[in-house]
Amino acid sequence: xxxxxHDYGGVIHLHSSFSFDGHAPMEEILAAAEKNEVDFIMLxxxxxLKARQEGWEGWQKKTLVLVGEEIAPRFNHFLAFNIQEPVxxxxxxxxxxxxxxxxxxxxxxxxxxxxxxxxxxxxxxHVKHYSWNNWNVGDFAGIGVWDFMTDWQxxxxxxxxxxxxxxxxxxxxxxxRRITLERWDALNQIxxxxxxxxxxxxxxxxxxxxxxxxxxxxxxxxxxxxxxxxTKTGFTGNNQQDxxxxxxxxxxxxxxxxxxxxxxxxxxxxAVEQDQKVFHxxxxxxxxLSGNAQLSVSCPAKARIRVIRDGREECRAIGNRxxxxxxxxxxxxxxxxxxxxxxxxxxxxxNPIFINSxxx
Numbered sequence: 001x002x003x004x005x006h007d008y009g010g011v012i013h014l015h016s017s018f019s020f021d022g023h024a025p026m027e028e029i030l031a032a033a034e035k036n037e038v039d040f041i042m043l044x045x046x047x048x049l050k051a052r053q054e055g056w057e058g059w060q061k062k063t064l065v066l067v068g069e070e071i072a073p074r075f076n077h078f079l080a081f082n083i084q085e086p087v088x089x090x091x092x093x094x095x096x097x098x099x100x101x102x103x104x105x106x107x108x109x110x111x112x113x114x115x116x117x118x119x120x121x122x123x124x125x126h127v128k129h130y131s132w133n134n135w136n137v138g139d140f141a142g143i144g145v146w147d148f149m150t151d152w153q154x155x156x157x158x159x160x161x162x163x164x165x166x167x168x169x170x171x172x173x174x175x176x177r178r179i180t181l182e183r184w185d186a187l188n189q190i191x192x193x194x195x196x197x198x199x200x201x202x203x204x205x206x207x208x209x210x211x212x213x214x215x216x217x218x219x220x221x222x223x224x225x226x227x228x229x230x231t232k233t234g235f236t237g238n239n240q241q242d243x244x245x246x247x248x249x250x251x252x253x254x255x256x257x258x259x260x261x262x263x264x265x266x267x268x269x270x271a272v273e274q275d276q277k278v279f280h281x282x283x284x285x286x287x288x289l290s291g292n293a294q295l296s297v298s299c300p301a302k303a304r305i306r307v308i309r310d311g312r313e314e315c316r317a318i319g320n321r322x323x324x325x326x327x328x329x330x331x332x333x334x335x336x337x338x339x340x341x342x343x344x345x346x347x348x349x350x351n352p353i354f355i356n357s358x359x360x
Contacts, residue, residue, distance in 0.1 A: 005230040005254070005280065007266050008246070010040035012227050013070070013079055013115060013144065013198040014218075019045040024203035024218055026056050032218035033063040038226070039235075040064040040246060044079050044115075046072045048086045058239035066243055070115060071101050076132050078102060079144070079198075082247055083110035099137045111141040111251060113196055118180050119147065122156045142194030145184050146176040146257055146349060148225045149200040166215070170224065170261035175346025185311030188331045188352055192282070194250065195351055197225040197257025227257045228265060230280065253282025253351040262340045263347065267300040270334045270350045272326060284354040293326040293355070303336040304344060329355050 015022035016029055022045065033041055041063060043051055051057065052067035059065075068081035073095030080087055080101075087104050089095060105112045114132050121129035132143075155165040155172035165172045176184075187193040201221040203214050231249045235242045249255065258265035272279045274293040279285045287293060297305050298321050305322045307314040309330040315322075326332075332355060336348040 005232060006234045007228055007230055007268075008039040008235070009037075009226045009228045009260070009264075009266055010042065010064075011038055011199050011222060011225075012042040012113075012196050013044050013147075013200045014041060014221075015045055015070075015200075015202045016043060016051060018048070018050045019202065021046070021204070022202050023214065026051065026060075028203075029218050030060050030063055030065075032222050034061060035219055036222035038063060038222055040066060040229075042066045042068055042079075042081065044068045044070040046070050047088060049083070058243070059237060064235070064239075064242055064246070066246065071105075071112075072130075075130065076134055077115040077130055078105070078112050078140070079115050080105040080110055080112040083108045096134070098132075098134050099139075102137055102140055106139055111247075113194070114140055114143040116144050116147040116150045116198060116200060117183070118177050119150045120154065122153045127153060140193075141251055142196060142253075143180075143184060143187070144198040145180055145195040146225055146259075146346075147198040147200055148173075148221070149198075150177070151175070169216075170259065171341060173224075173259060173346065175259075176349065182311060185308070185331070185333075188333075188354075189310060192253055192352075192354070194253045194255070194282070195257065195349070196250075196255070197227045197349075199225055223261050224259060225257060226260050226265070227255055228268070230254045254280055256281065256334075256348055256350040258348040259346060262345065263301050263338055265300065265348050267298075268336070268348050268350070269296070269298040270353070271296055272332070272353050272355065274326075279353055281351040281353060284356060286356050286358045287326070287329050289358055291325075291327060295322075295324050295326050295332065295353075297322040297334050297336075299336050299348065301338065303338050303347060306335040306337070308333050308335060326355060329357050331355075 017025045057067040071078040073089040076095035076098040117132040119130045121127040151173045156162045229249045306316045331352045333352040334350040337344045338347040
């Protein structure tokens with residue numbers, strides 16, 4: 001399998017003290033990123049780009065910072081990147097017309113992702129739901145498929161379970177919601193829709209029995225869900241060049257997302273080889289009449305590997321590797337589940353490879 005691509009693991013969707021509901025300064029976030037060996041962070045403070053204006057975008061020691069915005073009316077939150085000016089939902093506090101701000105992001109030469117589309121919140125702790133409820137939209141680059149906060153908050157059924165969930169959050173994560181995966185698979189059969197993992201951490205300050213504490217400080221939160229972007233060349237240290245390269249690979253769909261707590265995912269590979277050419281995540285290819293297309297998966301640890309075609313399981317295997325002959329067109333992606341702490345848990349989710357008919 002081709003090993004020429006460079007694998008960079010980063011965190012998409014997080015909030016600093018520049019957000020009205022963020023509590024961690026950039027210095028604290030970057031120290032946590034370096035401690036957790038996070039290659040890049042894609043910051044999404046609410047409704048502005050102050051972090052860029054104050055000089056935080058670019059390389060900060062060992063971490064590349066990319067400054068975006070979470071466009072955040074009541075519903076239909078949108079993560080916007082590569083924009084020049086903040087996009088404000090003036091006159092639409094409920095987010096009734098998200099196409100308007102999607103169009104504005106694109107007009108600025110940017111791109112965006114639908115954020116936590118199936119977020120439910122939790123009534124017990126008075127957390128509102130922030131779902132995406134208008135799917136009559138287009139021209140978005142992708143969606144958040146696995147969001148840490150959406151997943152974790154579903155475990156908050158009572159005060160006892162909430163305490164355990166807080167102490168051992170990785171043990172309660174279930175993976176992307178079924179409805180989200182089904183929608184993502186359906187969208188990809190219409191047009192490429194890049195899937196990302198989200199963190200959505202605010203380092204929220206809580207109070208219990210008169211004691212103030214931070215729910216998820218970043219040095220802890222960065223151990224959970226990351227998005228890995230695969231680039232054709234390595235980082236150069238040049239801010240403009242490296243940001244452009246990361247954006248290009250992400251938009252292409254050359255990426256996967258994973259729960260990093262139990263086992264790092266770096267080194268995961270998914271490719272299709274045909275007629276001595278190698279195709280990676282985000283690539284499209286016509287199925288050759290020669291019948292020599294081979295799909296290969298490699299994981300950095302033993303896992304339950306599932307190949308999903310057009311939203312349905314095509315095959316599965318247990319081990320570090322899987323290889324099958326491809327004789328059908330379709331949208332192929334991979335899931336890997338890791339057995340750890342006495343249970344098989346969600347681990348890695350790839351973006352698809354698109355295999356078309358020979359005359360497509």
